[in-house]
Amino acid sequence: MAEPPSAGPVPAQRHASQPAALRIEAAGFGYRGTTVLRDVELTVGEGQTLALVGPNGAGKSTLIKSVTGLADLVTGSVTVLGRALPKARGLAAYVPQAETLDPDFPVSAADVVLMGRYRRIGWWRPTGRADRDAALAALDRVGLADRARTRFGLLSGGQRQRVLVARAIAAEARLLLLDEPLNGVDATSQERILSALGELTATGTAVVISTHDLAVAARIADQVCVLNGRQWAAGAPREVLTPEVLREAYGNHAVDLPDGRTMLVET
Amino acid sequence: MLEAPFMLRALAELTLLALICGPVSVFVFARRLSFVADALTHTVFPGVVAGFLVSGADGVFGGALVAGLVTAVVLTLLTRGGLLSDDAATAVVLTALFSVGVALVSRRSSYTSDLTAFLFGRLLTVTPGQLVETAVLAVLTLTLVAIGARAWVFRAFDVGGAAAAGYRIARLDLALNLVVALVVVAAVRAVGTILVVALLIVPAAAARMLTDRLIAMAAAGTVLTLLCGYAGLWLSWTASVDHGVRLTSATAVVLALVLAYVLLLPVGLLRRRRPA
Numbered sequence: 001m002a003e004p005p006s007a008g009p010v011p012a013q014r015h016a017s018q019p020a021a022l023r024i025e026a027a028g029f030g031y032r033g034t035t036v037l038r039d040v041e042l043t044v045g046e047g048q049t050l051a052l053v054g055p056n057g058a059g060k061s062t063l064i065k066s067v068t069g070l071a072d073l074v075t076g077s078v079t080v081l082g083r084a085l086p087k088a089r090g091l092a093a094y095v096p097q098a099e100t101l102d103p104d105f106p107v108s109a110a111d112v113v114l115m116g117r118y119r120r121i122g123w124w125r126p127t128g129r130a131d132r133d134a135a136l137a138a139l140d141r142v143g144l145a146d147r148a149r150t151r152f153g154l155l156s157g158g159q160r161q162r163v164l165v166a167r168a169i170a171a172e173a174r175l176l177l178l179d180e181p182l183n184g185v186d187a188t189s190q191e192r193i194l195s196a197l198g199e200l201t202a203t204g205t206a207v208v209i210s211t212h213d214l215a216v217a218a219r220i221a222d223q224v225c226v227l228n229g230r231q232w233a234a235g236a237p238r239e240v241l242t243p244e245v246l247r248e249a250y251g252n253h254a255v256d257l258p259d260g261r262t263m264l265v266e267t
Numbered sequence: 268m269l270e271a272p273f274m275l276r277a278l279a280e281l282t283l284l285a286l287i288c289g290p291v292s293v294f295v296f297a298r299r300l301s302f303v304a305d306a307l308t309h310t311v312f313p314g315v316v317a318g319f320l321v322s323g324a325d326g327v328f329g330g331a332l333v334a335g336l337v338t339a340v341v342l343t344l345l346t347r348g349g350l351l352s353d354d355a356a357t358a359v360v361l362t363a364l365f366s367v368g369v370a371l372v373s374r375r376s377s378y379t380s381d382l383t384a385f386l387f388g389r390l391l392t393v394t395p396g397q398l399v400e401t402a403v404l405a406v407l408t409l410t411l412v413a414i415g416a417r418a419w420v421f422r423a424f425d426v427g428g429a430a431a432a433g434y435r436i437a438r439l440d441l442a443l444n445l446v447v448a449l450v451v452v453a454a455v456r457a458v459g460t461i462l463v464v465a466l467l468i469v470p471a472a473a474a475r476m477l478t479d480r481l482i483a484m485a486a487a488g489t490v491l492t493l494l495c496g497y498a499g500l501w502l503s504w505t506a507s508v509d510h511g512v513r514l515t516s517a518t519a520v521v522l523a524l525v526l527a528y529v530l531l532l533p534v535g536l537l538r539r540r541r542p543a
Contacts, residue, residue: 065427067431068427068430068431069430069431069436070426070427070430070436089430089431089433090431090432090433090434091433092431093428093431093432094427094428094430094431094432095428096425096427096428101424101425102424105297105423105424106297106475106478106479106480106481106484107420107424107480107481108479108480111481112424115417115420115421115424115425115428115429115432116432118417118418118421118432119432119433119434121417123414123415123417123418124414151479164428167428171432177431179427
């Protein structure tokens with residue numbers, strides 16, 4: 001494969017004196033010593049959105065899981081809000097794909113959102129009114145305040161995903177990591193999620209989101225990072241989401257359309 | 268039945284066990300640790316036998332405690348390091364240590380009666396001293412549950428979310444395995460190494476038929492264990508005294524628990540079919 005067309009421009013930060021929400025330098029990520037993603041160089045400033053795109057197995061989830069502590073940082077460094085891993089763990093909120101969670105687990109939507117408050121509550125203190133109010137407010141921001149007492153598994157896939165976003169909102173983290181939260185999600189839920197993310201970035205929260213939807217990436221992201229085993233390109237969406245870059249990164253999975261756009265075919 | 272002091276002590280022991288098995292079984296259920304719990308009951312067995320061989324009946328508690336804590340650590344390390352899959356690691360440790368226990372007990376001349384006691388417990392011979400030991404373990408277990416409950420629920424529901432929130436997953440897993448081991452140690456003399464697993468699995472499984480909430484499951488599991496404990500003691504007493512049928516108390520208690528689970532199954536199915 002050809003070399004990446006760009007090495008990852010670093011966007012200007014909103015406040016130069018504040019540390020970046022996420023800074024990744026010369027990093028390789030993997031599991032148990034085996035590197036599955038390398039040469040990653042990214043900086044996400046406060047209030048910015050980074051979209052991770054790439055084919056299945058490209059390393060998008062691995063990168064996100066490395067920041068949470070579920071996968072390994074093999075080489076390089078990662079800092080979250082100025083603190084390096086592994087000490088930085090706990091500073092970001094993670095939103096998994098709803099379909100990866102057990103729908104039979106006996107918790108209500110409000111219970112799930114309250115999990116976002118657990119670290120603030122601590123080990124001993126009982127859950128207080130302020131925490132419950134924060135959870136309900138977060139559910140309201142994704143349009144599900146009336147489903148607070150419904151069992152998580154009885155909600156639709158899109159609603160479950162919104163509950164998980166509400167959990168991240170309730171955590172009040174300055175960095176959100178979302179692992180393909182829009183996969184298989186209905187249009188209403190997608191708009192609710194994107195709207196909530198927009199509100200969060202407006203208040204300075206940084207967002208890292210992996211997605212297969214390049215149109216969404218182009219719409220919401222300040223920068224897009226194309227991955228496939230390594231970082232192929234990173235930068236503003238219009239600089240990165242070009243047919244040339246996508247063909248290089250996606251290989252045979254990229255198909256050129258007559259109108260000049262590139263369609264990605266998952267295999 | 269309760270005029271007999273030994274029956275009162277048995278009921279007190281079962282009450283203490285109900286108080287810890289109700290909540291802990293919820294975490295075993297939520298983390299799908301039934302097989303690990305089963306393994307711990309078996310791996311405690313050589314400790315029970317070794318303790319008995321060294322110090323007689325008084326050594327059983329210490330032997331079980333050491334074996335339970337050691338195997339909780341070993342199981343956590345084996346499954347965490349990825350050396351083996353969860354199931355394979357658990358099965359290897361289970362069978363290996365259970366074999367050691369059988370080998371140890373087979374050296375005794377009273378092999379059959381000792382083995383029966385270790386496997387199926389001696390609920391009716393619980394002493395006041397044993398009650399105190401169980402009470403201490405119950406207080407310790409419930410304290411650990413109160414501290415760890417939220418983190419264990421988060422980890423059971425979404426390990427990635429819990430890790431991102433800053434919880435150390437390996438430490439949480441080790442702590443829960445240790446708590447399960449403590450429950451096994453608390454219960455093993457009364458109900459035996461084979462039947463103790465029922466107290467760690469059935470209360471939550473039965474309570475799940477009644478409720479969708481974890482706290483309610485813990486409460487319902489505790490009440491069910493208590494009721495079934497009393498019912499089992501009554502059944503054992505009636506069978507033995509009134510009808511001359513020998514039925515060990517621990518077996519009767521476990522049978523009552525399983526019966527409760529079977530009777531609640533249709534309730535759970537009906538609740539699931541009901542629209543949200």
